[in-house]
Amino acid sequence: MSFSIVTTNWFRVSLPLLLLTFIAFGMNNVINLTYANLGVVSTLPFVLFAITIVLANAFKQSRIAMVATALLVSYWVIQERLQSPLSSGTTILELSLLAALLPIALLFVYSFKDSSLFTRAFGLYLFKLSVLVLWCHLILTYFYEGGFENINETFLYVIPEISKLPFILVVYLSAMVLLFAIFVLSRNSIIDVVLYSAALLSALTFVFFHVTYISSTMFSLAGILLLVYLLSASYELAFLDTLTEIPGRLALESDLKHLGSKFTIAMVDIDHFKSFNDTYGHDTGDDVLKLVAAKLQQVGGRAKVYRYGGEEFTVLFKGRDADYARDHLELLRASIENYDMVLRNQDARPKNDKVGSKKRGVAKQLDHVNVTISIGVADSSESKRVTEVIKAADNALYKAKKGGRNQVCIA
Numbered sequence: 001m002s003f004s005i006v007t008t009n010w011f012r013v014s015l016p017l018l019l020l021t022f023i024a025f026g027m028n029n030v031i032n033l034t035y036a037n038l039g040v041v042s043t044l045p046f047v048l049f050a051i052t053i054v055l056a057n058a059f060k061q062s063r064i065a066m067v068a069t070a071l072l073v074s075y076w077v078i079q080e081r082l083q084s085p086l087s088s089g090t091t092i093l094e095l096s097l098l099a100a101l102l103p104i105a106l107l108f109v110y111s112f113k114d115s116s117l118f119t120r121a122f123g124l125y126l127f128k129l130s131v132l133v134l135w136c137h138l139i140l141t142y143f144y145e146g147g148f149e150n151i152n153e154t155f156l157y158v159i160p161e162i163s164k165l166p167f168i169l170v171v172y173l174s175a176m177v178l179l180f181a182i183f184v185l186s187r188n189s190i191i192d193v194v195l196y197s198a199a200l201l202s203a204l205t206f207v208f209f210h211v212t213y214i215s216s217t218m219f220s221l222a223g224i225l226l227l228v229y230l231l232s233a234s235y236e237l238a239f240l241d242t243l244t245e246i247p248g249r250l251a252l253e254s255d256l257k258h259l260g261s262k263f264t265i266a267m268v269d270i271d272h273f274k275s276f277n278d279t280y281g282h283d284t285g286d287d288v289l290k291l292v293a294a295k296l297q298q299v300g301g302r303a304k305v306y307r308y309g310g311e312e313f314t315v316l317f318k319g320r321d322a323d324y325a326r327d328h329l330e331l332l333r334a335s336i337e338n339y340d341m342v343l344r345n346q347d348a349r350p351k352n353d354k355v356g357s358k359k360r361g362v363a364k365q366l367d368h369v370n371v372t373i374s375i376g377v378a379d380s381s382e383s384k385r386v387t388e389v390i391k392a393a394d395n396a397l398y399k400a401k402k403g404g405r406n407q408v409c410i411a
Contacts, residue, residue, distance in 0.1 A: 009188040048223025099206040173203035244293035252306040264317040273311040322379040374400040378411035
């Protein structure tokens with residue numbers, strides 16, 4: 001999209017780090033501000049997480065709500081249980097348990113899909129959190145009876161120059177943050193970014209727990225980022241075509257406003273799609289749309305691809321003319337034409353996964369089909385007005401259809 005820089009993986013990894021850098025340089029001001037508004041600041045994370053959970057339900061982003069819930073519970077534990085010196089009682093053990101289990105609670109989120117909160121999945125996540133809390137309660141209750149009096153000299157060994165947190169947990173938290181960062185760099189989905197930010201900010205809270213007001217500062221920032229990512233997720237849903245998972249009509253209209261003075265627009269249409277849909281069914285028709293969308297994303301020339309509507313797609317070449325685009329579009333057309341799409345007998349499919357796993361690989365193929373596309377291309381050499389270029393590309397597409405289909409036609 002026109003502002004796609006903010007959705008790149010490197011920007012998403014860097015943003016929390018940049019914010020933390022600003023906070024680090026102004027930490028004294030943050031401490032003074034927090035001290036002057038202690039009641040408000042200490043309550044702010046609870047408010048932010050609660051708002052996130054409510055909005056996540058409205059946007060059907062239950063996994064973000066799960067992260068907010070885990071952070072809310074963690075912050076409550078910090079405020080209610082960990083406000084005494086780390087050397088007193090079981091405070092260091094409780095902090096260590098929280099630091100060890102929160103990343104695991106965050107990893108649990110990957111085992112679910114997004115939905116509303118009033119579902120079995122969200123209830124199951126709450127149950128998992130409850131089990132972790134109960135396990136911690138049992139450890140704390142029977143701590144001394146279990147013969148762990150010397151745990152501070154072994155497992156909870158601390159290197160004061162690094163952190164008040166046990167050194168083994170510092171290494172563990174660093175590894176978990178790195179793992180979540182790798183997920184962002186490799187997959188770059190919203191939930192990856194959410195989990196990375198939550199893991200990073202909570203890890204810093206635990207490692208630098210001795211810093212005044214660190215928990216309210218880091219968890220407030222986590223709450224703010226959760227809200228930002230939640231709105232970003234809802235935005236992506238609005239601009240992304242859910243079937244093909246490529247940008248849709250709204251994204252196209254947004255990017256058409258930022259094309260510059262030189263550009264090429266190609267309109268792509270799947271040949272005979274309606275008759276294909278009627279013959280093989282809408283499910284297979286959806287598979288064809290997904291196939292064409294996947295192939296379109298492989299087009300060269302740094303082009304951007306959108307689903308225009310129905311079986312029609314749009315390809316934008318920014319800063320390029322039609323002659324440049326033609327070669328890439330011809331390769332695209334040929335790759336789709338030569339791709340054998342295998343249709344399987346839907347009526348013969350097994351009724352359950354167990355039977356299906358036994359028959360997998362031996363099912364009889366019903367048919368092979370080859371899908372073709374027609375492409376109309378126009379550039380800005382005749383007119384700089386986007387609407388006129390699109391109209392010219394549409395006219396070229398019509399000529400391609402009338403000329404026998406499965407071809408690229410330049411306006």
